[in-house]
Amino acid sequence: MTILVAILLFGAIVFIHELGHFLLAKKNGVTIHEFSIGMGPKIFSIKRDVEYSIRLLPLGGFVSMEGEDGESKDKNAFGKKSIIQRASILFAGPFFNIVFAVILFIPVFMYIGTPGTTLSQIVPNSPAQVAGLQEGDKIESVSGEKVNSWQDVVTNLTNSEGKEVKLVIDRDGKDQELNIVPEKNEEGRYVIGIAPKYEKSITKAIATAFTTTGDMIVQMVKFVGQLITGTVPGGVSNSVTGPIGVISLVSDAAKTGIINVVYIGAIISLNLGILNLLPIPALDGGRLLMILIEALRGGKKIDPNKEATLHIIGFGALMLFMLFVTYKDILRLF
Structure with a gap:
């Protein structure tokens, strides 16, 4: 079957x-x-x-x-x-x-829902926990860059290249600032040890479908380049x-x-x-x-x-x- x-x-x-x-x-x-x-x-x-x-x-x-x-x-x-x-x-x-x-x-x-900017999990002993991030915090900006999606958060952390970033978060309706130094994970990306809360919404699902397709196209083009150069892992x-x-x-x-x-x-x-x-x-x-x-x-x-x-x-x-x-x-x- x-x-x-x-x-x-x-x-x-x-x-x-x-x-x-x-x-x-x-x-x-x-x-x-x-x-x-x-x-x-x-x-x-x-x-x-x-x-x-x-x-x-x-x-x-x-x-x-x-x-x-x-x-x-x-x-x-x-x-x-x-x-x-x-x-x-x-x-x-x-x-x-x-x-x-x-x-x-x-x-x-x-x-499955789409990942938002509200946090559902903080990894123990991670930079996020050390800096004081908590479940339920909503990330509003990273190093002065306003974030509207989880992908914005990921992109800004990746672009930090391990340098200290300033997060503005909304906690219980009040803005707070936290300084965090991202660390490189096994995949070579810079992370701080947080997971997003998933939200179910048809409008967000449509938007995420478009952004996911765009991101995958970029990755496929990179893969084709690796095929041509023979550098595919x-x-x-x-x-x-x-x-x-x-x-x-x-x-x-x-x-x-x-x-x-x-x-x-x-x-x-x-x-x-x-x-x-x-x-x-x-x-x-x-x-x-x-x-x-x-x-x-x-x-x-x-x-x-x-x-x-x-x-x-x-x-x-x-x-x-x-x-x-x-x-x-x-x-x-x-």
Whole structure:
């Protein structure tokens, strides 16, 4: 049952991605041949103006557009559309995944609550306890910087780099000032030994969903940079996972409750969106790069057949990498 949940979740995320491409292609009048979820042999299909299909392997999906790879005489072919139209169609898939991640995060934070600036716990023998912080204190500013969220508190403490900070707190309706020297924890962040009180609010859940998505995008971009430079802690092969690994993660989450499945789903959707924007041939980012080059050349198109060949090579390289990652996933499972 947990594996079925994982496959359905992965299929939903792929569906959202392809739906973005599909809707923008429709809006811009592109001839579409097929909207498919999954790869490999068809197990179900229905023909309307477009063929809608489900394929055997839940490893991805695609929207087959006339003239996307190679030349076409169809006036409604993808390649006949303007630079802006083509770019919007390609960008829509990753964008839908990012939006979907925000939507999934909202019920997660509505359920667990969002961390505020009121303290629920003081770690014994921590800088916070030594300085006199108490449960129920509300942090109003850190070193003169007004804080409106727990993330503001964390950011200001991190930026202190271990130097003394001045906290203004509200205790029983009265402002007090405390001087505290943060200490570095095992993760390399500067902390003072406090935990926030979680508040359940739909408006705060929405705001936290957006900020969490933004923070994760920054972390993903940093991770991609580490992948490129080969500086990923633990090595590249141990830091990435394929469909089998993803299904395993979701299956584990499904055993602990639906809210964990939704949370993992948001992260997977965000990963799919960001990774698809990388300028690698065959990915949406690679195709967007070709359009950017075309724009810089004053609208002079790259030979469609040469571009198609480049994307085929890129797709082959991605499949080889996927096989390698899947092999590592299997080794980890056993």
